[in-house]
């Protein structure tokens with residue numbers, strides 16, 4: 001799914017109206033109906049609803065939704081906030097259509113706010129994608145009042161006060177909804193962890209905006225939903241043999257961190273690699289042989305750390321980093337690896353920390369190497385950023401400059417391609433913020449590269465499957481109890 005900016009959404013709206021053709025009032029009706037369909041799926045008529053409307057088209061949606069919910073038998077109160085004389089045409093039209101059906105209460109002053117009970121559902125239709133400046137005055141007071149209520153809050157399209165495609169200031173007044181029901185496409189703002197409290201659970205409803213216009217509009221931002229994730233699966237042919245699926249090499253582990261080698265290796269085998277060799281220091285010999293009999297071993301001469309690069313010619317993809325530490329001899333191994341490698345590569349964890357401390361190695365990274373930092377590792381690698389929008393820009397520039405694929409791990413993990421395109425992942429949950437979860441991803445990615453997925457597809461698909469396995473694990477074990485091994489046990493596609 002593509003993610004468009006506010007200007008592009010406006011253009012999409014206008015194009016649909018002109019080319020379908022459909023009147024803008026009818027499009028608003030269709031959007032409102034889509035919201036109501038979602039709503040009645042979640043709530044029954046025993047709930048009473050309070051709708052707070054601005055005077056633009058978001059407010060117009062609120063008025064249309066009020067009418068439709070009232071017709072379905074919901075008890076509805078409608079409040080229009082009189083912060084301006086300017087009203088959109090479709091707002092006006094929907095206000096007229098309400099007359100006789102429902103009484104509208106105008107709010108002129110901050111001290112005249114309606115009481116909100118905990119069993120009431122509040123619908124936020126104050127401002128939508130037309131937000132052009134920080135909220136202040138009466139509107140700000142209404143938002144504070146809504147946020148103070150204990151009932152469920154649902155924002156139409158986007159929380160009022162939240163920008164669609166740029167960062168808000170920390171001091172901005174923004175609705176904190178439990179749900180956002182957004183039209184047609186997810187919004188960039190939803191992908192930023194800093195906005196979590198201003199999105200709640202968000203849901204996309206189809207309002208029939210022009211599909212071809214969406215396809216043809218250029219945007220660097222995508223959302224890997226189920227169809228996009230599944231479309232990347234490579235089928236395993238009937239006549240394939242283990243050679244078809246490649247021979248992966250993972251360099252991982254040191255004394256006290258051998259678990260990282262076990263986790264990444266097991267995940268690699270569970271992700272379809274034909275063969276796997278793990279290069280570990282000598283202390284890992286028995287651990288790996290016993291815990292993972294399916295893997296072959298390459299044993300480093302050093303007892304505790306990786307100090308020598310194995311011969312590389314038989315491998316089809318290489319993963320390095322989990323638990324390797326940053327000893328000078330290990331740094332040299334990474335350096336030699338970068339000199340010699342001619343197969344796809346993924347660098348993670350300590351591998352990334354080594355790159356941060358030895359920036360000359362970054363220039364040696366082969367084209368389309370996958371780097372999979374969490375936010376702290378990325379900061380060490382690329383520097384500070386003031387907010388998550390800025391961090392994303394920094395990552396896009398880093399990916400383009402160094403010709404690498406970056407997996408910026410987080411709530412909506414961002415996979416950033418060498419051309420700067422960003423694919424936000426849809427799967428995964430907070431239970432995955434647990435030790436070893438990243439090592440599992442490294443194993444998955446190494447396996448996919450060994451199976452000849454392109455680095456771009458490997459990154460998007462690997463992150464998607466990692467999250468999906470995490471979701472299955474959370475379902476079976478709960479987010480609290482799940483551990484990285486559970487993610488591995490739930491892999492499979």
Ligand SMILES: NC(=O)C1=CN([C@@H]2O[C@H](COP(=O)(O)OP(=O)(O)OC[C@H]3O[C@@H](n4cnc5c(N)ncnc54)[C@H](OP(=O)(O)O)[C@@H]3O)[C@@H](O)[C@H]2O)[C@H](O)CC1
Pocket residue numbers: 009010012013027028031054055056057058059060061083086088126127128129130131132133134135136139156157158183184209
């Ligand atoms: N394409 C779609 O997805 C459809 C969306 N619909 C709904 O329409 C809104 C967008 O409507 P729009 O009228 O463009 O914008 P808003 O409703 O958000 O309101 C804009 C008006 O509010 C003023 N404004 C902006 N920021 C502030 C502020 N901080 N304080 C006060 N007033 C503000 C703005 O005035 P300007 O001075 O900037 O001109 C506008 O007057 C979208 O979110 C959907 O809900 C359609 O219903 C269907 C298709």
Ligand SMILES: [K+]
Pocket residue numbers: 058124125126127128155156157158159160
């Ligand atoms: K809103």
